[in-house]
Amino acid sequence: MIDPASPRLYAYHRALREASAEGCTTITSEGLAARLGGTVSSTQIRKDLASLGALGRRGCGYEIYPLVTQLELVLGLEQDWRIAIAGFGYLGHALATFITARESRFRVNAIFDRSPAVIGTQWNGLVVADISELETLVQRADCNIGILAVPAPAAAPIAQRMAAAGIRAILNFAPATLHLRAPVAVRNIDIAGELSMLTHALTAFGAQAQERA
Amino acid sequence: MIDPASPRLYAYHRALREASAEGCTTITSEGLAARLGGTVSSTQIRKDLASLGALGRRGCGYEIYPLVTQLELVLGLEQDWRIAIAGFGYLGHALATFITARESRFRVNAIFDRSPAVIGTQWNGLVVADISELETLVQRADCNIGILAVPAPAAAPIAQRMAAAGIRAILNFAPATLHLRAPVAVRNIDIAGELSMLTHALTAFGAQAQERA
Numbered sequence: 124m125i126d127p128a129s130p131r132l133y134a135y136h137r138a139l140r141e142a143s144a145e146g147c148t149t150i151t152s153e154g155l156a157a158r159l160g161g162t163v164s165s166t167q168i169r170k171d172l173a174s175l176g177a178l179g180r181r182g183c184g185y186e187i188y189p190l191v192t193q194l195e196l197v198l199g200l201e202q203d204w205r206i207a208i209a210g211f212g213y214l215g216h217a218l219a220t221f222i223t224a225r226e227s228r229f230r231v232n233a234i235f236d237r238s239p240a241v242i243g244t245q246w247n248g249l250v251v252a253d254i255s256e257l258e259t260l261v262q263r264a265d266c267n268i269g270i271l272a273v274p275a276p277a278a279a280p281i282a283q284r285m286a287a288a289g290i291r292a293i294l295n296f297a298p299a300t301l302h303l304r305a306p307v308a309v310r311n312i313d314i315a316g317e318l319s320m321l322t323h324a325l326t327a328f329g330a331q332a333q334e335r336a
Numbered sequence: 337m338i339d340p341a342s343p344r345l346y347a348y349h350r351a352l353r354e355a356s357a358e359g360c361t362t363i364t365s366e367g368l369a370a371r372l373g374g375t376v377s378s379t380q381i382r383k384d385l386a387s388l389g390a391l392g393r394r395g396c397g398y399e400i401y402p403l404v405t406q407l408e409l410v411l412g413l414e415q416d417w418r419i420a421i422a423g424f425g426y427l428g429h430a431l432a433t434f435i436t437a438r439e440s441r442f443r444v445n446a447i448f449d450r451s452p453a454v455i456g457t458q459w460n461g462l463v464v465a466d467i468s469e470l471e472t473l474v475q476r477a478d479c480n481i482g483i484l485a486v487p488a489p490a491a492a493p494i495a496q497r498m499a500a501a502g503i504r505a506i507l508n509f510a511p512a513t514l515h516l517r518a519p520v521a522v523r524n525i526d527i528a529g530e531l532s533m534l535t536h537a538l539t540a541f542g543a544q545a546q547e548r549a
Contacts (some may be wrong), residue, residue: 126542129533137511137529160513199535199542217430218527225528268534292534294527298350300373308537310530314431314507315438316350317523320342321481321505322412324521329339329412 151184207266210273232264261288364397420479423486445477
């Protein structure tokens with residue numbers, strides 16, 4: 124469901140905006156590769172950008188401004204997106220605040236929880252609803268992206284309900300595997316898993332694996 | 337710096353714990369692959385587990401309990417880890433609470449912020465310190481993992497200071513590229529980037545890329 128090129132496209136977008144903020148108006152594929160810390164080759168960058176119709180000029184590189192505009196169009200960042208958040212503990216709350224503060228195109232239009240202590244409280248003028256109202260409110264608020272910040276056992280059933288209510292993309296912070304059918308796109312962020320990769324790297328086993336690699 | 341197998345090892349660990357919680361005592365590589373939603377082949381699973389010295393018996397599969405124990409050893413999950421968090425806004429606060437509530441092996445031993453409104457406040461009995469005290473407190477609290485929940489421009493300098501103070505692994509939530517030398521392991525979680533991959537999938541461009549794939 125997720126275009127394998129999209130992490131790169133987003134990385135280009137971020138690096139180009141940084142370059143623009145520093146006063147650059149053009150950039151070469153080699154310069155862009157350097158800004159990405161060598162994680163993507165300049166050949167891959169030229170290929171990806173050519174697939175968007177952007178051709179750099181030899182010796183001058185790419186014009187940054189039209190390239191940023193084109194990437195925003197491709198990444199959907201010029202559109203408004205309406206988000207529903209399930210689970211409004213510390214993590215859900217942090218995500219709502221973080222996302223809306225950083226990205227004006229992302230609006231949180233519905234928030235759900237199952238705890239009576241949280242239901243009925245307000246965030247940014249929005250009342251936290253009972254999770255039982257998910258279908259009604261997701262449709263009424265026309266949400267197209269869902270965020271799961273619920274405990275693992277609750278994640279799969281709520282994802283199914285979001286999909287049935289018309290949500291087409293889910294960002295899942297619960298450590299649970301979601302089995303959703305197309306056309307729902309899913310990205311998983313497993314914070315405990317990310318920490319485990321770090322602790323693995325710090326063990327003797329991880330050190331050995333790195334030496335072999 | 338990160339063993340490319342570690343995301344799989346952690347996925348196995350999680351799936352095996354789920355199977356164990358459901359009452360299973362053995363599992364085949366095919367059964368484990370099914371629990372992972374088909375993201376890893378049973379051949380890859382057998383290869384990874386064999387590299388840990390775990391051999392399944394034909395028709396019976398693997399004993400779950402010793403395999404979980406071995407994976408915890410390899411992933412470093414049987415050790416205690418001491419975490420320093422830089423940036424104690426909503427996200428830093430949520431991460432501290434989320435991580436310590438879920439994983440008893442992870443302890444938050446130092447918290448830093450630069451805002452006078454946050455410095456001196458308490459979380460779980462721990463006083464939020466001025467970021468200027470980073471080196472002193474990281475060393476005194478013997479922290480080995482750092483979490484960055486700071487704005488993008490602050491991330492790279494703080495990461496450098498953490499590394500100089502002896503931190504060997506960093507989980508970075510700031511949308512900034514860190515250029516750290518070995519032996520510091522880094523994992524980046526870019527929430528806005530993850531959302532962009534979803535919005536890209538929902539655009540006509542993303543739909544076309546999926547059809548071509």
